[in-house]
Amino acid sequence: MLRAKKKLWSPFSKRLLPTRTISSTTCGFLQNQQQHLSNSQRHSSFPFFSYNNNKIQTSSSSGFSSRFLFFSGKSFCSAQSSEKTNLRCWNCNAEPQNAPFLVCESCTTIQPVDHSVDYFQIFGLENKYEMEEDHNLEVKYKNWQKKLHPDLVHSKPEKEREFAAEQSARVIDAYRTLNNALSRAIYILKLEGVNVNEEETVSEPELLAEIMEIREAVEEAPDYQALKEIQSLVQEKLQNWSDYFASALRGHKFEEAKNCIRRMTYYDRVNEEIVKRL
Template sequence: MLCPSCGAIQPLDLSVDHFSVFGIPRSFQVDSKLLEQKYKNLQKKLHPDLMSSKSEKEQQFSADQSAHVIRAYYTLLRPLSRARYLLKLEGIIVDKEGTVDDPALLMEIMEIRESLESVSETGELNKLRAENRVRTEDTEKALEAAFLGGDLSKAVSLVQRLAYYNKVDEEIVRKL
């Protein structure tokens, strides 16, 4: 992103993966505090507001690099988007609206949504949200194990599961 000798902002290189942008290992497990620190440090160097006295070309490089860092940060920050990105790096695209071949998961989600429809009290909604958080955390742990073990087909299945749990959480938050 920056010239090592003069510090000038370079043109955007889209072949550099998001993990390399921050100089962290390519892994499902990410230290979010370290990621945030590296993000802030990069933005201090790349943010377009700091380039007002530079040439138009350097300002454009800055805007491109800064936008890329923002995209990379938010992709790696969230477990679901991070997992999808890791799979994408392996050549596997998991559609956000992809078909799920797991009848047990579909039944579970249907039951959760039925419970959610019948509840309007804040206390009960918070209870459902806490239960969903446990399912989400368990799925994230299983995803970590799948990636560590190189089981990408299992990771795909778990990404789909996690996507459903995230949608459930969004529905609960809307009702709160």
């Protein structure tokens, strides 16, 4: 395995990584591997790599589909829906008590989808790429599903059953999108009005060669432990590009941000392959 690892850490990586992360990823990676690993395990925004948590891992494995986002593209900076003065429950006419208004607090009736409420607002989170450690996304997601699940309204009128199906699907989509660093990056750029063409590839021979090497190592990995070691390398790469993306986003350097996303996509896909084999 050590041989495979050394192979992965070819000089390619030096040239491919953003300048500011080179020191932490090329020098002494092997020595600090344990530290890196534990750092990333703590990083709750990276579901793919929280391999101790089967639930999160399962949900993230379908993260790619969640990138096909369903929203109208109209103002995402608008105030939360409940602040709109004319918003009332379609069933009992009560005014919303809380934002966002997905369920009426008075009569528990599920409301129609309001596309001006973005995914961050659904979970009461700040519109920010880097999520706080205590974001409790999974807990909030489950709480919504307890209120919105279509099974809860199977005996209700068709109108509410439709709202339940739509709200529930949107909350699932919101959860999967925000729970994965790559899909969250793509989404937050969309909120900024920047679309990422996911078919657009990187025509950089070094990156492609590196990805091929990683894929080969994955195929040749003799056991679980070997795969985990490769995964931690991929995780490191993803984290570096994710940090670089966050920095580009803060500086409104959207082309740079898109470039980071394209690179993250390669590592994310390789990681999906690893997850399948684990």
